[in-house]
Amino acid sequence: MVSRVIPVDTFDLTIFGGTGDLARRKILPGLYRRYLAGQMPDASRIVGAARSDMDDAAYRDEVREALKEFVEPHLVDPEALEGFLGCVHYVAIDATGESGWRKLRDLMRADCVRAFYFSVAPSLFGALAERLHEHGIADPQSRIVVEKPFGRDLASARSLNRTLAEHFDEAQIYRIDHYLGKETVQNLMALRFGNVLFEPLWNSQYVDHIQITVAETVGVGGRGGYYDKSGAMRDMVQNHLMQLLCLIAMEPPSQFEPDAVRDEKLKVIRALDPVRPEDIVRGQYERRGDTPSYLEDVEDGDSRTESFIAMKIHVSNWRWAGTPFYVRTGKRLRARQSEIAVVFKDAPHSIFGAEAGRHRNVLTIRLQPNEGMTLVTTIKEPGLGGMRLIDVPLDMTFAEALGAENEVTDAYERLIMDVIRGNQTLFMRGDEVEAAWAWTDPMIERWSTRDDRPFRYEPGSSGPEESSMLLHRETRRWREIRE
Ligand code: NAP
Numbered sequence: 001m002v003s004r005v006i007p008v009d010t011f012d013l014t015i016f017g018g019t020g021d022l023a024r025r026k027i028l029p030g031l032y033r034r035y036l037a038g039q040m041p042d043a044s045r046i047v048g049a050a051r052s053d054m055d056d057a058a059y060r061d062e063v064r065e066a067l068k069e070f071v072e073p074h075l076v077d078p079e080a081l082e083g084f085l086g087c088v089h090y091v092a093i094d095a096t097g098e099s100g101w102r103k104l105r106d107l108m109r110a111d112c113v114r115a116f117y118f119s120v121a122p123s124l125f126g127a128l129a130e131r132l133h134e135h136g137i138a139d140p141q142s143r144i145v146v147e148k149p150f151g152r153d154l155a156s157a158r159s160l161n162r163t164l165a166e167h168f169d170e171a172q173i174y175r176i177d178h179y180l181g182k183e184t185v186q187n188l189m190a191l192r193f194g195n196v197l198f199e200p201l202w203n204s205q206y207v208d209h210i211q212i213t214v215a216e217t218v219g220v221g222g223r224g225g226y227y228d229k230s231g232a233m234r235d236m237v238q239n240h241l242m243q244l245l246c247l248i249a250m251e252p253p254s255q256f257e258p259d260a261v262r263d264e265k266l267k268v269i270r271a272l273d274p275v276r277p278e279d280i281v282r283g284q285y286e287r288r289g290d291t292p293s294y295l296e297d298v299e300d301g302d303s304r305t306e307s308f309i310a311m312k313i314h315v316s317n318w319r320w321a322g323t324p325f326y327v328r329t330g331k332r333l334r335a336r337q338s339e340i341a342v343v344f345k346d347a348p349h350s351i352f353g354a355e356a357g358r359h360r361n362v363l364t365i366r367l368q369p370n371e372g373m374t375l376v377t378t379i380k381e382p383g384l385g386g387m388r389l390i391d392v393p394l395d396m397t398f399a400e401a402l403g404a405e406n407e408v409t410d411a412y413e414r415l416i417m418d419v420i421r422g423n424q425t426l427f428m429r430g431d432e433v434e435a436a437w438a439w440t441d442p443m444i445e446r447w448s449t450r451d452d453r454p455f456r457y458e459p460g461s462s463g464p465e466e467s468s469m470l471l472h473r474e475t476r477r478w479r480e481i482r483e
Helices: 021-036 056-070 078-085 101-107 122-134 154-167 183-194 221-228 231-249 258-270 398-402 411-421 430-449 465-472
Strands: 011-016 045-050 088-092 113-118 143-146 173-175 207-215 280-285 308-313 325-330 337-344 362-368 372-380 389-397 455-457
Touching: 011 021, 011 411, 021 045, 021 056, 021 078, 021 411, 045 101, 056 078, 056 088, 088 101, 113 122, 113 411, 122 143, 122 154, 143 411, 154 430, 173 411, 173 430, 183 231, 183 362, 183 372, 183 398, 207 231, 221 231, 231 258, 231 280, 231 308, 231 325, 231 337, 231 430, 258 430, 280 430, 280 465, 308 465, 325 465, 372 398, 389 398, 455 465
Parallel strands: 011 045, 011 113, 045 088, 113 143, 143 173, 207 325, 280 455
Antiparallel strands: 207 337, 280 308, 308 325, 337 362, 362 372, 372 389
16 A cells, blocks of 8 residues: 655745754654655755854755664665755854845745744744744745744743734644644544544543553653753643643544634643642652663752653543543653553443453554554453453554555654645644643642652653552553553
């Protein structure tokens, strides 16, 4: 099965921060893969922009090195590489200065899509929007792509929204959350709204609870200073986990169309109850052997910032009343694993008697590793000797099920092409981001004013013991984080 490549219009994509880590690791490799797939029209151009002074040739050398490092080796074809580099240009620009803008303006063409990717520190977003506007570089059809973090609380997110709105319409602003670009996340919508099988069961009558886990094995390492100012709540829950929760909890939109989907997500965020302090567990990883602890990583022995958080969340509406959503995310955990598990209720009556044991259907949607889905179903254990039941997974790993030529597309790749197509479905709207901060802020404020200390946890574990208690006290258990 070969995937269909849907053509896009010719585009000029300017990457502010074109020499940075994100551009090198994700944006440029993603564009190269689209070029290989035949999805970059011939006349399209990529313009790197940053302060460093260099010409096109020097930037192309940098891009070549980045692609060799971050693109799968079997895709690095010398001829294709040079073809791609032919589309790459560079302009030296300081976001806060005045030089370079005229050159960028002269590069722009009237007859193609103009997109500007803000892959720079968020403190520069406002300056970039202002200058693009002032120098007449952005036209009413232009799009800007804004990276995370989008604010660090409601006030800063509002202020950023206001600044961007001075120069761009909401329809031109693409707030990126790369989790929404993941194949499995979109499959979650296909699963829910493309099948009749699940939707009738997708409510508190049949779902016991839902677990969302985003576990990482890495610590905060080199970005300790940055991370310590945000923590797991700001860095992961307010955006990525919240988006996943919305897609599971939302009502069916009338169409798969940007505002219809985003309206439904917004309703979910607005239906979230404030989380009680006893339903939140925060943690910091300890030292193990030569591997430094969180406090050593951030070089602040008194930091109260969490590298782990687990919470029990209630969505207060008819569909979900009484069905908790347990979410957790953390660094230096046992394995790199992101998944959503929908744990269904027990059958209302067991005709097989007590010896058949307790069995539950669990639908697991894996984001990483091995994007795919598993449905645990109950069957009879083969063999003689009565009716013993066992749980078996119906497993679909996308890469296996769809074949090698359908390699799962990287999230950034898909999202950049959506920007060029002008499709905002997988991007956050300004009011969604603000609603998410409005829900998050009081919790952060509460533990900051009370000066709460996070619990300690062992690296390579599933987080602090107290996080297990969140579920144990309700006779539930977290799913295992497996190596
Ligand atoms: P980075 O490695 O520090 O790169 C920053 C880029 O911005 C460089 O190209 C830098 O080049 C340029 N720059 C800095 N000051 C500038 C100025 N005044 N005018 C114009 N260009 C300027 O940062 P990054 O990791 O790529 O992150 C970029 C953005 O993506 C940030 O908002 C970050 O939060 C977000 N993000 C990154 C990741 C990731 O995995 N890296 C993941 C999610 C979100 P010069 O110094 O030459 O100007």
